[in-house]
Amino acid sequence: MPRTLYDKLWELHEVIKREDGTHLLYIDRHLIHEVTSPQAFEGLRVAGRRLWRVSANKATPDHNVPTTNRELGLEGITDDVSKLQVTTLDENCKEHGIEQFDISDERQGIVHVVGPEQGITLPGMTVVCGDSHTSTHGALGALAMGIGTSEVEHVLATQCLVAIKQKNMKVEISGSLPEGVYSKDLTLSVIGKIGTAGATGYAIEYSGEAIRSMSIEARMTVCNMAIEAGARAGMIAFDQVTLEYVKGKPFAPSGREWEEALVQWKELRSDDRAHFDKTVDLDGSKLKPQVSWGTSPEMVMDIDSTIPEPRSNSESDALDYMDLKTGMRAQDIRLDQVFIGSCTNSRLEDLKVAASIVKGNKVNKDLKRAIVVPGSGLVSRAAINEGLDEIFKEAGFEWRAPGCSMCLGMNPDQLDEGDHCASTSNRNFEGRQGYKGRTHLVSPATAAAAAIAGHFVDVRQVLKS
Amino acid sequence: MNEYTIHSAKMVPLDRSNIDTDQIIPKQFLKSIKKSGFGPNLFDSWRYIDAGFPGQDNSGRELNSEFVLNHKKYKGSEVLISRENFGCGSSREHAVWALQDYGIKCVIAESFADIFYNNCFKNGLLAITLPKDSMAELFRFAEEGEAIHVDLVNQVILDLNETEMVKFEIDSYRKTCVLEGLDEIGLSLKYSKTIKNYENAKKKQTPWIFK
Known part of the structure; x- marks a missing residue:
């Protein structure tokens, strides 16, 4: 049976379907920041639980960090409550051996910018983070979802998410965007058309000429706001543009593993005649700022x-x-x-x-x-x-x-x-x-x-x- | 009725769609590293006339008398009712912790945003979806100051005469989560061997993920 990109990513990561109807979905990559993780680490501590797979987790502080006086490092944070949250992340990472790009590391940044930039998030992965804009990483042909703090704790302890499969939605953008109209205008136009609950219960796949001709950075802007249309995950099929973007990233595979990865990644697209429960069409050439x-x-x-x-x-x-x-x-x-x-x-x-x-x-x-x-x-x-x-x-x-x-x-x-x-x-x-x-x-x-x-x-x- | 019923619960009606988690608990309160103490800051920007900040004494702050949560008749409400897409936006579980800390045991709305809905059940906060006409009846009821019983086992909302008002749907896993207060991690760890087997196969297939 023809399958969508979402169906394929789901099936690749399904560990088991339990009797109660829920699934355990294996999580390849878990990104951590300082705001939604402290209570999860505390929960592990109280229950005496350990991390399932330390290397799956990568962390960076982003929400609380000041954008001035950064040469001062932690001392540049003038608000003590913010500082405590950032130092709590430092301590949790240290205690569990999690790789962190801390406030003084040049690789620090917004978790959804850092992940793809480092090759920490890759095509074909399941990616979660205690942040609703995790949908961003779907631009690489990944299944990426925002989760709550209880789920953060669950992923830390089990490397799985308790999940129920969503329905499939295709958002197809034909034509090419006129000069002065960008991926942000496109993603806002989609939300304007379907509403902020328009894709609740669905995983969105964005496709069509306008998407194909976009850079990965522009595609990330589109997928980033899938959540603003109600979808936990937005994604785009792997193609030559994705390949060029990922190649040579610090955490990306190389040599023989790269060749093997490419063989697998080329399957990361919806089959012809795959079934979508809902389809939304937009003419990209008619969009305005x-x-x-x-x-x-x-x-x-x-x-x-x-x-x-x-x-x-x-x-x-x-x-x-x-x-x-x-x-x-x-x-x-x-x-x-x-x-x-x-x-x-x-x-x-x-x-x-x-x-x-x-x-x-x-x-x-x-x-x-x-x-x-x-x-x-x-x-x-x-x-x-x-x-x-x-x-x-x-x-x-x-x-x-x-x-x-x-x-x-x-x-x-x-x-x-x-x-x-x-x-x-x-x-x-x-x-x-x-x-x-x-x-x-x-x-x-x-x-x-x-x-x-x-x-x-x-x-x-x-x-x- | 049974012990899992929320008895004689007053309802506070929040007559607005798309209530986002930024409103439920504004960002400045997310700096806490705890799960408790968010109640006084639930709907902070709507509830008080000044801008709140973490760690302050909220008892002396002037309340916004127009905001429904501050109306005398809704004091002590355990059920919050609202319209479409409740809990949209940020994944912050602090929104659920704030509702519970305030004393809300159940939220009933026309629809919920996915992440918020999920977060509710992870904490035993019952979230019920009802069609528009049933919501309209509950809103009328709430505005008249009437209370309800919420019977989770039988999935029904009753008036105080124990007459059925409306039945509701809920998936069995989530229902069990609320009824039994499941330790989800403990439950998943029972599948440790299955997860390990999956992982070992994956290590051969996609070794680059394990770097």
Whole structure:
């Protein structure tokens, strides 16, 4: 019977189907950060349990790390509560012998940037992490899912997840994206179309010409936000682009193992005529740059349109919270801050696109702040080698050290009350970027153009001029 | 009815869709390395009129009188009812710990986000999905200050006259998790040999994963 990519990945990792209907799914890779792991390690300690396979686990601190004064290492964390969480991760890794890229390691960064960058996450793997954006790694042809802390403890102790198989959904994007429209716009458009619960209970496979012609970094942006459509996992078939990306990564196989891996990885695609329980089609060539206007990622609009009539109480509440009115043009939304970063958009390609728009311009004087936070120490170094940091700094951006930063403001990078922020992150929830802060989700190109204008602009026009 | 019934539970109605875990427990409280103590900060940004921070004394903070959790008639509610896609967003299990720490034993909604739903049952918090019309009835009931019994064994919600209001579906594994408070890890470790066998075969097939 023809199988989907998800069916194949599932079957490759199914250890046993138990009598109660649940499955034990083997986990190849477990990524750990400081926020969702301390209670899991504590649980193991209390029960006197050990790690099942130490080498499956790799860790890095990302949510709490400051993006300034990083040369001070741990001493650069001014908030004692944050510091305790980071040092607790240090201690847990040390106690159990887990490899960690700690706060002073150049390889430290956002866990979802570091994994693929190091080849720690690879095609064909099952990948879990106590973070909902683990879906990012599905871009490599992997089954990657966010889990809760109880599951983190379960994976540490058993190397398995208790799982129930999801249904299959195909999101097919035909055509190629127009100039000025990026993978972020695509993934926001999908969420706008199907809603934040549109894929609940499904694993999404993204396919079609627009996806095939994307780089792995762009594909990661798409899969990253599968969770914002309700899907725990988003994935893309392995192809030549994946092969080129993975080759030579520090933890990737080499020599004969590489050849063997390639034979297996080439099967990581859905068979012709495989059955999908649901299919969503979008014409990529018709997509436009997106801006979110509300407090849920499904509340998005085209850059050249106006804020719609609210269709529900939730949408009316969102408009009140955002202090916006129906009929207002996206391009008339004035901004206070701009954030380029997060596990969605902090990779070299994102920074390059943004820098190409910023180059030779100045951040608008009405903005309080515009910051660029690279996804990892290695992204930062690569960007600096290309002179991107200078372009940003010359324009008036602040160039910061890697971490989750203002995506959720667990570190000092936060919005002030009432601020409107053009953000390349993934969630525009109330208060997420700072108490009473107002987030607008956009692509790095749109964020860069908005930083210069002080309000949203159509980046397609900017690129033409 | 039996010992697994939540008896005479008051309901607090949260009439909104897409309630995300950032609202249930805002990020600043995730810095704790414990599982307890989140209750006072449940829905912190909606519940208080100021911005909360970890470790503060919450007893002196001014409450937002408009927020439903602060209405006198809903004080002591053990059941929280809401609309579609409850618990969306971040995987933070702290959201479940906060609800339980506050005293919520059951959440009933039109639908739940996957990770949150899963996290509920790992902690013995009962999450029930009901169709729109049944939810509408519960909302009416809650607003009138009526209480309910939630009988998990028979999968039914009753009014206080013990008249059936609505039956609910729940998969048997999750039901057992709540009823018996299963040690999931202990249960999985009974399959240690099967896991080892799988792993040994895999080591030959995909040795690069074990580096």
